[in-house]
Amino acid sequence: MTEEIIIAGFGGQGVLSMGQILCYGGVIEDKEVTFMPSYGPEMRGGTANCIAIVSDEKISSPILTKFDTVIALNQPSLDKFEHTLKPGGLLIYEASTIINPPKRTDIDILPIEASNEAAKMKNIKIMNMIVLGAVLKKKPIISLESAILALQKVLPERYHHLIPLNKEAIEKGMELAEKASVTA
């Protein structure tokens, strides 16, 4: 199994931590991983994206233009990365703020109203964890347990009291993905 993922959104939406959790989770499960962030001045409040690769085999190129899974947290990211999905791949996006939904018909598409759900849970910062939960439901790249262990590594110590809330968010995402209908 090799899963090649791109995650994109605004800086501050937790794009990089989602990628890191997937990769830490991979390490915990003895898999090979590569995490490639975009870096530079655009990180200051602009758009951010990262590539996460989790595989049973040695990973060759960390630089990719085609992905098995695209996770888009805003409209510009959706517009930019929809076409990079391999046919049959999975496109998950944060749907609360999307005006122009994806158009491709050769892929699986799963919209998740993660911002709205996060607002209901009274912490907008966990939006990314809800999306992550949805991803893991559709593609068990790593287990829920590994994701939680990975959270402990990614979150700075001073935020560890938020881990239960993050876990809830991931579970919420899983639940939403279960109910949601995937369009193909």
Next chain:
Amino acid sequence: MNEKTMTAEEDLRFEQMLAEESVCTKENIVFDRTDTLIDTNMHYCPGCGHGVAHRLIAEVIDELDIQKDTIGVAPVGCSVLAYNYLNIDMNGAAHGRAAAVATGIKRVLPEKYVFTYQGDGDLAAIGTGETIHACNRGENFLIVFINNGIYGMTGGQMAPTTLPGMKSTTSPEGRDIVTMGSPLKITELIAQLPGTYYVTRTAVNSPVNVRKAKAAIKKSFEYQKLNKGTCLVEIVTNCPSNWKMNPVESNKWLEDNMLPFYPLGDIKKPSN
């Protein structure tokens, strides 16, 4: 209103209507962009002192009407793109080498006004040698020195001017003067050199200080015309992003911490 639904004619009428009703007529304008400041968005973080400092230089150039005779040298630092904001001939120097580049320009064009614009890392770390030697030779140009006590562009590392105990990404537990040295008061140091004529420290944290900073820049250009030697105007500024404060907090912090250590005022007054 949807702009796309308006015809060009309607558009014009709308503009006219606005113009007729507007109080923004020429007679009423009390504050506007000065000519030498290019009409564009600056890339500086909100509340950063760089923008104000740029504006002051631009205003002075316009007031002295020396736009066509002025050449600026931009550093490497957050203000690396200063040449995008000032509508004058400029030259982007390598990191720390601005004083050397300015020397070259001024020596071949002695009638022109030349200034450098440099951060504390650029001027007082990597470019110390160039700075001191240019001042010592008394090169007849102005150095505008932006002291924000931190490396802004590279993301908050310790600068030569970082205060004792002040945290940065390379002094995570605060600057320890035993191992990292004390903050370098390069302005006081430079004032001792015979080549310098006017050396002063200003700030842009309050309207009164902004006015004083502008006056200092203006005087320096006037001295340059009289061939007096090197002038250096230090501007103590904030870096809200890397100090990890909002702009208001950063100005307060500047007053409480930076200014006691870097007191404002003339350090070397012109001799005549």
Next chain:
Amino acid sequence: MKKEFRLMKGNEALAEAAIRAGCDAYFGYPITPQSEVLEYLSGEAAKRTGMVVLQAESEIASINMVYGAAGTGKRVMTSSSSPGMSLMQEGISYIACGELPCLLVNVQRGGPGLGTIQPGQADYLQAVKGGGHGDYKVITLAPSTVQEMVDFVGEGFELAYKYRNPVLILTDGALGQMMEKVLLPELRPRKTEFEPWGSTGKTPDRERNVIYTLSLQPDVMEQWNQRLQAKYRIIEENETRCELIDCEDADYILVAYGLVARICQKAAHIARDKGIKVGVFRPITVYPYPYAELNKIADKVKGFMTVEMNAGQMLEDVRLAVNGKKPIEFYGRQGGMIPSPEDIFHKLEEKIIGELV
């Protein structure tokens, strides 16, 4: 005991490896995309091992601090990125001439000038042909994974002392910024034994140790040069390293180092999926260059394509190695752009396969 893997950023993994290699001192100056090395070391190195970590006022200062410290025989290093490495070249020439061991790291970005902070490989010629003045060589290791960023620190120090020569880790901004799983070496104690040549204070039992690089008599300076050259021949004979990936049955070979070698591997997979047999030749040492190994492969294949993040620098060495035996094409991106696996495959098809079949 189960091996403990960690997920680390290239720059931080390298810094951690330096602590664990018993490094005595690090001197550096911030520059993107390598500042994490200095930042990481500023955080905890001194507390953990007592290693000296100093932020210099410039790269000119850092390399000269390295020169001074290395002259005592201590295990010292610096790191920078392209513009900073340019500033260090004079100092590196002195270090090579003085035959001082030290570790240098260049996390390359795109140039020339201030360039970009995105990855590049355009400092290749500077690194392997001696970027400063005079005839000298720097042993140059080119990692392609975060694990190699770690491993080459320890290996680099060993080579530096074995040959009393500076060793350079030539990497790039992408490898510096990306995270992969790494196995860290055990903590090795800092250096306590003195080198016989180290300038540490003359004790009554030995002659003066003077570190210098000047000789006003040309015949003496020539002998000095000859001694250096003889050392370089030994290094070329013994320390050349490369990796051959799927080269046995290959008709075409992609030649690349560092990050690009991994992208080429993926391009080779794409080719093989289409029934075209492509292999990858990856130099691990770019000085000394694996000329003989590459020359040998040239007998069996139809052609080569060199891929680099520059306008064709290593290409010169590939031409020397292949020595006219087979056609060599080139594909390069510049200024911080990274070639994609698909790009590489298409160029390979268009440039050589199309020509030859």
